[in-house]
Amino acid sequence: MIKDYLKNTWEGLYTVLVGMKITWKHLFVPSVTLQYPEERAKLPERARNRLFVNINDCIGCMQCATACPVNCIDIETVKGAPVDMPGETSKGKKKALWVTKFEIDIAKCCFCQLCVFPCPTECIQMTDVYEYSEWDRDNLIYNYANLTPQEVDIKQLNLEKFQAEKEAKKIEAAKAKAEAAAKKAEEDKAKSEEKPSDDEKKEEK
Amino acid sequence: MSIYDLIFYLFAAITVLSALMVVSSDNIVRSAFYLLATFFGVSGLYVLLGADFVAVTQIMVYIGGILILLLFGVMLTSNITNVEIKKGMKNVIPAIVGIGIFLAATISMMTNTNWKTQPGEIPQTTSFELGKLLITDYVLVFELLGILLLIALIGAASMARKEQE
Amino acid sequence: MQNYLTEIFGNELVAEITVYVLNTIPVLAFIVLFVLFAVWLERKVSAHMQDRLGPMRVGWHGVLQTVADFLKLVQKEDIVADANDKALFNIAPFLVFVATLATYTMLPFTSIFVGSNADVGIFLVLALSGAVVAGILMAGWASNNKYSLYGSLRAAAQIVSYEIPTALVVLTMIMVYGTMNLGDVTEAQTSYFWNWGIFGGAGLGLGKFLLVPFMFVAFIILFISTLAESNRTPFDLPESESELVAGFNTEYSGIKFSMFFLAEFANMFLIGSILVIFFFGGYNSPFGYFGNLIGVDWLIPIEQLFWFIGKGMFFVFISMWLRWTLPRVRVDQLMTICWKYLIPYAFFNLLIVGLILLI
Numbered sequence: 001m002i003k004d005y006l007k008n009t010w011e012g013l014y015t016v017l018v019g020m021k022i023t024w025k026h027l028f029v030p031s032v033t034l035q036y037p038e039e040r041a042k043l044p045e046r047a048r049n050r051l052f053v054n055i056n057d058c059i060g061c062m063q064c065a066t067a068c069p070v071n072c073i074d075i076e077t078v079k080g081a082p083v084d085m086p087g088e089t090s091k092g093k094k095k096a097l098w099v100t101k102f103e104i105d106i107a108k109c110c111f112c113q114l115c116v117f118p119c120p121t122e123c124i125q126m127t128d129v130y131e132y133s134e135w136d137r138d139n140l141i142y143n144y145a146n147l148t149p150q151e152v153d154i155k156q157l158n159l160e161k162f163q164a165e166k167e168a169k170k171i172e173a174a175k176a177k178a179e180a181a182a183k184k185a186e187e188d189k190a191k192s193e194e195k196p197s198d199d200e201k202k203e204e205k
Numbered sequence: 206m207s208i209y210d211l212i213f214y215l216f217a218a219i220t221v222l223s224a225l226m227v228v229s230s231d232n233i234v235r236s237a238f239y240l241l242a243t244f245f246g247v248s249g250l251y252v253l254l255g256a257d258f259v260a261v262t263q264i265m266v267y268i269g270g271i272l273i274l275l276l277f278g279v280m281l282t283s284n285i286t287n288v289e290i291k292k293g294m295k296n297v298i299p300a301i302v303g304i305g306i307f308l309a310a311t312i313s314m315m316t317n318t319n320w321k322t323q324p325g326e327i328p329q330t331t332s333f334e335l336g337k338l339l340i341t342d343y344v345l346v347f348e349l350l351g352i353l354l355l356i357a358l359i360g361a362a363s364m365a366r367k368e369q370e
Numbered sequence: 371m372q373n374y375l376t377e378i379f380g381n382e383l384v385a386e387i388t389v390y391v392l393n394t395i396p397v398l399a400f401i402v403l404f405v406l407f408a409v410w411l412e413r414k415v416s417a418h419m420q421d422r423l424g425p426m427r428v429g430w431h432g433v434l435q436t437v438a439d440f441l442k443l444v445q446k447e448d449i450v451a452d453a454n455d456k457a458l459f460n461i462a463p464f465l466v467f468v469a470t471l472a473t474y475t476m477l478p479f480t481s482i483f484v485g486s487n488a489d490v491g492i493f494l495v496l497a498l499s500g501a502v503v504a505g506i507l508m509a510g511w512a513s514n515n516k517y518s519l520y521g522s523l524r525a526a527a528q529i530v531s532y533e534i535p536t537a538l539v540v541l542t543m544i545m546v547y548g549t550m551n552l553g554d555v556t557e558a559q560t561s562y563f564w565n566w567g568i569f570g571g572a573g574l575g576l577g578k579f580l581l582v583p584f585m586f587v588a589f590i591i592l593f594i595s596t597l598a599e600s601n602r603t604p605f606d607l608p609e610s611e612s613e614l615v616a617g618f619n620t621e622y623s624g625i626k627f628s629m630f631f632l633a634e635f636a637n638m639f640l641i642g643s644i645l646v647i648f649f650f651g652g653y654n655s656p657f658g659y660f661g662n663l664i665g666v667d668w669l670i671p672i673e674q675l676f677w678f679i680g681k682g683m684f685f686v687f688i689s690m691w692l693r694w695t696l697p698r699v700r701v702d703q704l705m706t707i708c709w710k711y712l713i714p715y716a717f718f719n720l721l722i723v724g725l726i727l728l729i
Contacts, residue, residue: 010709013590017697025420195539208386234511238458239503261490261497268498269533273526276507280523332489340498 048111049130051104053144057089057123060097064115064124072108073115076101078155081162089121099145100152106132107140213253220246237276244268258332382390383544386679391403405635409436419694428459437558446624451514453622463629465505469498470640477643478553480653480674491552494639496533499599502633503529506608507619509630513621521617524701525608525694531708532605535595537590538716542723543648546581556652561620563656567649580726584719589649590718593685596644598708600637602689607704642685646678653678713720 034041060077075096077197080086086095115124134140147155223242230236244267251260339347410425414526417424425432450456464507473495478484488494503526512602546567547555559565568579598605609617619630646652653674660673699707 009715012707012711016692016696020691023691023695026421027415029419029421032421033423035423035426187375208383208390211383232455235455235458238504238508260492260495264501265493265497268504269497269530273500273503273507276504276511277523277526280507280511280519332493332575336573340439 002137005009020174022073022185033094043128043130047128047130048126049112050127051109051115051142052103052127053097054123054125055102055144056148057091057121058099058101058102059089059093059121059138061094061120063118063120067114067118068111069112069114070108072105072110074101074103075099075103077151080155080160081158083162084155084158093121094133098147099154100147100154100155102144103141105141107137135177209253212249216246216249216253219243220250233279234267234276235271237279240269240275241272244272256331258335374633392559394471394475399473400479401636401639402472403630404639405632406440406633408638408686409439409631412693415690416694417685421689434613435594440628440661443628444625448463448623448624448626451621453514454513457491458508459621460626462505462509462512463626465508466502467629467633467636468577469502469505470636473498473640474636476552477640478556478647478652479678480671481557482671483555485544485585487551487553489551491550491555492544492644493550495552495640496540499637499640500529500533510618513618515621518616518618518620521608521610521614521620524614525618526599528601528605528607529659529719531705532595532712533715535708535712536599538720539592539595540648542716542720544590545720545727546585552647552652556647556654559651560654562658563651566651566654566656576665577726577729580729581723584723584726587719588647588723589714591719592647592648593641594707595682595712596641597689597692598704600641601634602638603693604699606698607701610698631666638686638689639682641689643667643678645685646681651677652722656685705715 060075062075062077065071065073076099080096080098086098089093111126113126116126132140150155172193219245223239226239227236227243230239244263248263248267249313251257259283312329394709404550404657413435414424414431425435428434438642450459476488476491476495478482487516506521506522506529509516510520512524515518540711543555544550549555549558563569568589569584570581570585573616578693601608607617608614609619632686655673659670662670
């Protein structure tokens with residue numbers, strides 16, 4: 001009884017000293033934290049942070065927008081008219097579409113990197129920028145398209161003009177075709193009157 | 206008027222006013238806290254009388270002990286907020302008579318006693334003499350008080366103990 | 371100084387009151403400066419013990435962080451809820467702070483500066499730290515909040531219980547030194563460090579050597595029980611954040627909260643200084659004074675101030691160290707430590723020291 005009591009007392013004091021020894025040692029352990037804005041942790045090589053789109057290389061294939069699981073990429077394109085083609089990517093691939101709108105809502109982005117892999121021109125990439133907080137949520141919608149609204153209108157007009165021309169051509173072609181067909185039909189008619197058609201022969205059988 | 210007079214009146218006012226508030230307050234917890242001021246005032250008066258040890262004992266025992274016990278008692282009592290505290294006039298005539306007699310006795314005592322008027326020497330320290338007296342002249346009373354307190358302590362402990370068996 | 375003030379004011383009474391008021395200013399200034407420093411130190415110590423850095427922005431290694439925090443705190447709205455008992459709610463923090471401040475008047479900072487060289491010294495310190503309980507109960511009650519009330523009841527139970535071992539050890543010390551005057555206690559351990567209380571006091575002979583272990587036991591008991599009285603971890607049940615939402619100061623904000631805060635940290639230094647006065651020679655230098663060596667008299671009080679504050683800060687540091695080492699004890703453990711361990715040891719210590727002193 002008395003022995004237990006003394007033992008308890010001793011253990012109480014001794015274990016406190018043991019604990020104090022541990023904390024004393026930690027007093028001299030260099031800190032594991034970083035003084036954040038001045039010191040930064042080195043990011044891993046394949047860290048996934050803010051998205052960046054090199055719009056000059058974008059061919060507007062929409063594969064990234066399709067791959068995005070949260071639908072944060074919004075792309076609109078206009079077909080290039082032959083008078084005003086979008087040019088080539090840096091690797092020499094011909095672009096067929098004007099990218100009139102390329103918006104990424106980075107607030108929605110879940111940093112899954114799924115948009116990066118399907119891109120045929122490697123124009124959408126993850127960067128190492130991770131500080132981009134904003135006062136206004138709308139500022140987090142990044143617009144990468146570099147066309148002004150006027151330019152977009154022009155492209156649209158060009159396309160419409162081109163399409164109208166094409167349509168006109170088509171109609172003409174169709175007319176011509178129709179005329180040709182009509183001619184042919186008349187000729188055929190003339191021929192068929194001379195001899196019965198195959199169908200009629202089959203029926204006769 | 207020296208500063209000691211000023212302090213005396215301050216402490217006296219604190220003591221009397223807070224004692225009045227203790228009696229007249231509606232809220233029983235407030236009463237207990239007014240009692241705190243009363244005890245402080247009284248201990249201040251002790252200091253002015255040169256009884257420093259008694260003054261500190263007053264703080265220690267009455268504020269640190271009795272008042273805390275009282276507050277504990279009050280706060281742990283259920284339904285303290287709607288306890289009806291009896292106030293107001295009751296038995297006015299007997300009270301006046303009683304107070305009158307007491308007042309007359311006090312005043313006659315004050316006027317008839319032959320007070321020592323020459324300035325007495327304020328003792329610089331009382332605790333040393335007090336200790337000596339308690340251990341020599343008043344040792345019997347001291348020991349008896351000790352035994353009384355011990356009995357009270359044991360009694361309280363045995364009453365507070367859970368019934369066994 | 372009083373004569374000088376009498377000439378200025380032309381009135382002795384006003385001059386005397388001014389002297390008394392002015393006398394408290396160094397102590398008050400010391401407390402405020404100490405708290406500003408101690409809060410920073412606490413944060414630094416806790417940070418480094420957890421392998422962090424702590425405040426680093428305001429000033430060199432964040433030394434001005436507490437000043438900034440204090441400025442923020444005084445700007446805060448002073449919230450008094452409708453259901454609070456307003457008068458008591460407003461008085462309580464000041465009662466706690468004033469009672470703590472009053473204990474500082476008894477401390478001999480140097481041989482020439484003592485707030486009040488009263489003979490009841492340590493007894494008054496004990497009494498006033500008991501009176502703090504009334505302020506804490508007042509705060510808990512007036513907050514009209516169940517957590518605050520629990521916190522204050524716990525605080526009261528804790529402080530009242532731990533006053534007993536404290537008082538017993540202080541009684542032992544009074545027996546050893548033969549006085550309650552803290553200045554005289556310090557004078558008794560003057561000159562070199564082997565005259566300190568922990569090494570058996572100034573007397574020579576068998577008694578001194580027999581006393582050493584018992585002085586050490588007394589020191590441990592006094593340290594634990596005063597730590598508990600100041601509501602520091604591991605005894606911080608009254609204001610445990612995790613279970614009582616900071617206990618009796620839950621409802622307080624702004625300047626009133628900072629009063630509690632000041633009182634708590636002032637209490638930390640008070641513990642340290644009482645331990646230093648009883649066991650480690652108070653303001654006495656361990657190896658004689660530099661001022662004596664080169665014959666500069668005015669240097670001695672400054673050295674004494676340095677030693678007093680330095681030794682006091684050492685114990686403040688130890689209590690911080692303990693805080694970041696130990697978890698909080700449970701209520702039943704708290705009472706077990708007090709009633710089953712500290713009090714019996716203190717009693718035995720009292721008896722044995724008494725016997726040794728009779729030799």
